[in-house]
Amino acid sequence: MNTLHFLLPGDPDSRTGGYLYDARITAGLESLGWIVHRHRLADSFPFPGAAELSQVGGILASLPDGARVLIDGLALGVLPAVIAPHAARLRLVGLVHHPLAEETGLDEAARHWLFESEKAALAMVRHTIVTSPFTAKALAAYGVPAARVTVILPGTDPAPLAQGSAKGSGNPGLHILTVGTLTPRKGHDVLLTALGTLLHHDWTLTLAGGARDKPTAALIEKLIQDKGLSGRVTLIGEVDSEALAALYDRADLFALASHYEGYGMVFAEALARGLPVLGTTGGAIPTTVPPDAGLLVPPGDVSAFAQALEKLLVDTGLRQRLRQGALRARDTLPGWQDQARAFAQVLETL
Structure with missing residues (x-):
């Protein structure tokens, strides 16, 4: 019987791309017959205190020689001193x-310290699994040989095509x-600032996401007020999978102005529903969103984002062409069970 010990900081039920990936992959491993022991670490990573580091050391010390141990990158990158005594006796794998x-x-x-710390930690694990080809290439700067890195993309659940806002009554324009x-x-500040310049067009926005950074949440509330967006923008916080599916179903366009994504699962979910996409070129987004399925602009460029958004608001033909591109991309998205099998194969070779 294959056994895996998985070290993950924070609430494993959090609805972010990284946590959802972790949950779906480990559930897939269990469906394949693996025994997965989940070890919850403190919420304070990647900036833990001495007590939190001591907890990790205690967990590792309690594991038998040869145990397979997967450590999520949110913790791994700041644990070089903690994992060093166990690197030779445990089969350590990083998930970045x-x-x-x-x-x-x-x-x-902080950026320099995190880079050096993660570089040291990655040198001690036997293998590293990443969620996109972009991240695999990025690890070259950390001195990780390509032979010790495997890309396992997130899966995407099959989903019905979005019906769009027109299915409802009293359609308030593009949603x-x-x-x-x-x-x-x-x-989100880039998106909201861009929308503030487009009030002469007919649109509404729903923003779904938990307030994980209080200053950012306060900034978003202020922008909505200052830009006159309160009648157009709805903040609904973190939602479950059923509610999120309903949001995708009534959308006409998916837009996210991320500065950086290691993959961008929400972009893939939008493609699975045939939605045209507006995003940025930050990180792995260009490898997740094909050029015929979305418009991508430089991250942090409010003017470029606003111009692209205006094109999508006024050009029905462009939205339809991008929808067709999304439909083509939809057929290429891997499923979760296949990705869990690939994950298992990597673990079995250690």
């Missing part, structure tokens, strides 16, 4: 959604959906 130093909003000192936690990296 995106390098910690790429998080938006870090000062240069835009954005899904992402209220954190600096998601670029």
